Amino acid sequence: MRPFLYAATMPRMSGNSFRVFALSDLHVDYDENFSWLEQLSDKNFQDDVLIVAGDVSEELEKLASTLQLLKSKFAHVSFTPGNHDLWVRKNQTINSFEKLHELLKLCESLGVHTAPFKIADSDNPVWIVPLFSWYVTAEQGEQSLYMPREGRDLTMAVWSDKALIRWPESELPIAEYLFSLNEIYLKKTYDAPIISFSHFLPRTDLIFPTPEEIKKYNLKRPPKLLINFSRVAGSHLLEDQIRKLGSTIHVYGHQHRNRDRFLDNINYVSYGLGYPQERERGHVRMESIEPKLIWK
Numbered sequence: 669m670r671p672f673l674y675a676a677t678m679p680r681m682s683g684n685s686f687r688v689f690a691l692s693d694l695h696v697d698y699d700e701n702f703s704w705l706e707q708l709s710d711k712n713f714q715d716d717v718l719i720v721a722g723d724v725s726e727e728l729e730k731l732a733s734t735l736q737l738l739k740s741k742f743a744h745v746s747f748t749p750g751n752h753d754l755w756v757r758k759n760q761t762i763n764s765f766e767k768l769h770e771l772l773k774l775c776e777s778l779g780v781h782t783a784p785f786k787i788a789d790s791d792n793p794v795w796i797v798p799l800f801s802w803y804v805t806a807e808q809g810e811q812s813l814y815m816p817r818e819g820r821d822l823t824m825a826v827w828s829d830k831a832l833i834r835w836p837e838s839e840l841p842i843a844e845y846l847f848s849l850n851e852i853y854l855k856k857t858y859d860a861p862i863i864s865f866s867h868f869l870p871r872t873d874l875i876f877p878t879p880e881e882i883k884k885y886n887l888k889r890p891p892k893l894l895i896n897f898s899r900v901a902g903s904h905l906l907e908d909q910i911r912k913l914g915s916t917i918h919v920y921g922h923q924h925r926n927r928d929r930f931l932d933n934i935n936y937v938s939y940g941l942g943y944p945q946e947r948e949r950g951h952v953r954m955e956s957i958e959p960k961l962i963w964k
């Protein structure tokens with residue numbers, strides 16, 4: 669069983685030029701987050717593309733209603749699943765592998781892109797390329813983004829994925845499987861700039877704020893945070909795939925810390941809603957009441 673692998677050229681919805689916006693970590697299980705999406709204009713984005721870089725909801729019904737809402741506001745919505753989207757509870761018979769494929773079928777039925785597509789505009793064409801991703805743990809090898817950190821080096825047991833991701837033993841390990849699904853996209857020829865996106869992080873240096881960001885945003889250390897996020901952050905394999913693609917911009921999510929950095933000729937952008945309490949504390953900084961504009 670494989671996801672739907674297709675590549676298509678999409679006409680613009682009108683004569684107007686389009687823009688591309690990015691958002692991740694919608695976590696609509698929080699009502700405040702769903703309300704944030706509802707307040708987005710029904711008119712302003714009708715020619716535009718929205719990238720949704722994972723973690724919408726662990727409930728397929730909520731994922732469906734959220735994507736439907738966003739489809740009513742944007743010309744195109746492109747989505748890749750995050751870890752929360754693949755969570756399954758003990759009372760559910762479905763496993764995470766089956767849920768992934770349910771979710772991809774759902775996206776297809778809603779007209780939400782989960783594979784590369786090009787926005788046809790002779791002046792300003794662009795490819796949108798979703799990349800499946802997962803993290804590689806420290807125990808799984810050197811492709812992990814893991815960095816030991818004294819005093820906060822707990823095991824994987826603190827992460828909910830340990831209990832809520834059920835992956836069948838008969839399949840490739842989850843990270844290996846998901847990265848292998850991108851191979852077909854890497855072989856394709858792209859005739860316009862590429863905006864790629866993933867849920868997980870491609871680089872260790874994106875995990876931490878720079879001294880300039882700490883100063884600019886007056887960032888404070890989260891209280892008593894003893895976890896080591898680098899255990900579950902992502903993988904260098906993703907960075908290899910982004911470089912092979914030749915992305916101009918790469919959007920990612922998962923870390924609930926928003927970034928906008930230019931590193932080795934690629935603009936890395938993370939812009940997530942995160943949890944309401946993270947926004948209140950200022951750990952997730954929203955620049956406006958709209959998703960982040962990344963291309964126009």
Ligand SMILES: [Fe+2]
Nearest residue numbers: 693723922924
């Ligand atoms: Fe998240």
Ligand SMILES: [Fe+2]
Nearest residue numbers: 723750751922
């Ligand atoms: Fe996540």
